[in-house]
Amino acid sequence: MSPRPGDLFGEYFWADAWARAVEQLLPIEARGLHRELRTQGWLLGGRLPSDLESVRGLVRATKREWARSWPKVQHLWRIDGDFLICDELTTTHLESAERFRRSQERSRKGAAARWSNAQADAQADAQADAQAMPSGSGSGSGSGSGERSASLRSASPTVSSNKIAYQGRRLKVWKWQHEDLAARLGAKVDSFDLRGWYGKSDAYLENTGEGFADQWKWLQARLVTDAKLPTPNLFGRQVPTGTEPCPAKHNPPCASVDACWHKGQAEKRADRAEREAREKAAAES
Numbered sequence: 001m002s003p004r005p006g007d008l009f010g011e012y013f014w015a016d017a018w019a020r021a022v023e024q025l026l027p028i029e030a031r032g033l034h035r036e037l038r039t040q041g042w043l044l045g046g047r048l049p050s051d052l053e054s055v056r057g058l059v060r061a062t063k064r065e066w067a068r069s070w071p072k073v074q075h076l077w078r079i080d081g082d083f084l085i086c087d088e089l090t091t092t093h094l095e096s097a098e099r100f101r102r103s104q105e106r107s108r109k110g111a112a113a114r115w116s117n118a119q120a121d122a123q124a125d126a127q128a129d130a131q132a133m134p135s136g137s138g139s140g141s142g143s144g145s146g147e148r149s150a151s152l153r154s155a156s157p158t159v160s161s162n163k164i165a166y167q168g169r170r171l172k173v174w175k176w177q178h179e180d181l182a183a184r185l186g187a188k189v190d191s192f193d194l195r196g197w198y199g200k201s202d203a204y205l206e207n208t209g210e211g212f213a214d215q216w217k218w219l220q221a222r223l224v225t226d227a228k229l230p231t232p233n234l235f236g237r238q239v240p241t242g243t244e245p246c247p248a249k250h251n252p253p254c255a256s257v258d259a260c261w262h263k264g265q266a267e268k269r270a271d272r273a274e275r276e277a278r279e280k281a282a283a284e285s
Contacts, residue, residue, distance in 0.1 A: 023076070030072035033061065037077070038089050040269075046093030048084040049263040055084060057270020060277075082259035108214060166195060168202030177216060181223055192227050 018024075023034055036059040041048045048055050056066045077086050165178035173181075182189050201222060204210070212218040223229065246253035246260045254260040 023073075026072060027069075029065065030069040033059065033065075033069040034073040034076060036061075037073070038086060041084075041086060041089050042093060044262055044265060046090045047262070049259070049266045050079050050082050050084050051263060051266070052084075054263060054266040054270055057273055058266045060273040082255050082263070166198040166202075168199065168206075170205035171198060171202040171215070171219075173198055173219070177219065181219065184220075184223065184229060185227060188227055188229075197223075197226065 018035075023031055026034065037048065037055070040055075040058050048058070052070070056063070056070075061069070077084055079085075163175050164172060165175045166173040178194070182194060185192050185194065201219070246255075248254075248260050248264050250260065250263060254263055
């Protein structure tokens with residue numbers, strides 16, 4: 001049985017909104033250019049570089065196609081510093097980013113609630129077992145009750161020590177978090193003492209009394225700073241950091257590192273499109 005349009009809400013909403021958009025009044029070629037510009041702008045964080053020649057290469061339009069279609073859609077876009085902006089695209093991107101943030105926050109709160117409930121259940125079970133034990137049990141060597149407690153701790157999957165990579169006075173790092181941070185280090189993983197860094201971070205928290213609402217976010221942000229890693233944007237792409245506004249030495253220079261990164265990405269896509277076009281022409285000749 002085929003799904004109804006409403007069952008595929010994401011696809012239905014996009015198709016329905018686009019079908020009713022005012023851009024449908026444009027000629028087919030200009031409409032396609034505008035749709036492609038919005039697609040590439042979405043992939044680059046809701047905006048495009050202001051260099052129109054780079055944008056033309058980004059959407060893989062020939063000079064003749066661009067000359068025919070761009071004048072018919074340029075009123076839908078505006079130049080803002082180093083960026084080419086479509087206000088509707090920017091608004092939609094910001095709304096999606098906010099929905100993404102709220103979804104992550106709900107997931108974090110749900111995980112925290114599950115963790116809290118699991119801890120409470122484990123403590124209740126331990127207390128019930130302790131009350132059920134004879135008052136004299138564990139006497140003699142004194143190791144019986146200790147072994148019993150250790151057994152209870154290891155039996156609970158939520159507090160199993162083999163899932164913890166580091167445990168300090170203020171900081172607890174789970175193995176999956178340790179593996180994720182190690183992956184973020186990339187080529188620096190061998191030279192950066194990650195476990196030693198956990199100890200230093202724990203000591204920093206202990207000495208300064210600094211608090212955090214979300215330890216995992218705090219750890220990620222601190223690792224980026226201490227290991228001098230590129231800063232990931234919303235979609236996980238690596239945006240270079242630094243004090244120089246235009247590390248790639250563009251001419252004219254970009255106004256910010258973020259603008260420089262976007263322009264560099266557009267140039268890479270344009271170069272790839274040009275190379276593929278040459279290969280296709282060579283194969284057809």
